[in-house]
Amino acid sequence: MGGRCFDIKAWRLLSKKRLFHHPFVDILEKEFLRPDGGKAKFVAAERPGKEFFSVAVPYQNGKFYMVRQYRQVVERMSLEFPMGAVEGGKDPLKVAKQELKEELGIKAKSWKRLGEFYPASGFLNQKAYVFEARDLVFGEPEPEEDEFIEMVEVPEEEFMRRFEKGEIIGGVTLAAYFLWRELTKARKS
Numbered sequence: 001m002g003g004r005c006f007d008i009k010a011w012r013l014l015s016k017k018r019l020f021h022h023p024f025v026d027i028l029e030k031e032f033l034r035p036d037g038g039k040a041k042f043v044a045a046e047r048p049g050k051e052f053f054s055v056a057v058p059y060q061n062g063k064f065y066m067v068r069q070y071r072q073v074v075e076r077m078s079l080e081f082p083m084g085a086v087e088g089g090k091d092p093l094k095v096a097k098q099e100l101k102e103e104l105g106i107k108a109k110s111w112k113r114l115g116e117f118y119p120a121s122g123f124l125n126q127k128a129y130v131f132e133a134r135d136l137v138f139g140e141p142e143p144e145e146d147e148f149i150e151m152v153e154v155p156e157e158e159f160m161r162r163f164e165k166g167e168i169i170g171g172v173t174l175a176a177y178f179l180w181r182e183l184t185k186a187r188k189s
Helices: 092-104 156-164 171-188
Strands: 012-022 025-033 039-046 052-060 063-071 076-080 083-086 106-117 127-138 149-155
Touching: 052 092, 052 106, 052 171, 063 092, 063 156, 076 171, 083 092, 092 106, 092 127, 092 149, 106 171, 127 171, 149 156
Parallel strands: 052 127
Antiparallel strands: 012 025, 025 039, 052 063, 052 083, 063 076, 063 149, 106 127
């Protein structure tokens, strides 16, 4: 391994400076002491008060129920699972339930936590919690004022074709899908 030290204890935060503040995001410069004694600076984005978000994977009768919406950052339509920020110490499962109801008008009788991950650990501190939602009950969506969304039914066997066609573009949705798929396979075997 070339004698490189990868022990997390060998890294030490020396300083942290806020370069930019916006209610939505802070941009920080962090300086670390590396394992070899050298110093390194990194730029990081942090979501003040919104360090986590929840993703619901609604699935029933061989279909996913997804949200189609315009994503301003990439200036494209995106097909994705319902998701939202976990604010002020809220429970991630409660947020997943709330987002599913608001965005698609769906309540689920059965929930299963699939896992959690950092979607962009190289520059963003936000963690995603992923939940499977089953035994769905359909009602009326209650989107937030700035949400312009529609529900799209995607058969399980069509998911990857939608990705290949450029309809599914978000990494969080892709990661949640593969997490769901692998854990579902494990339950069947």
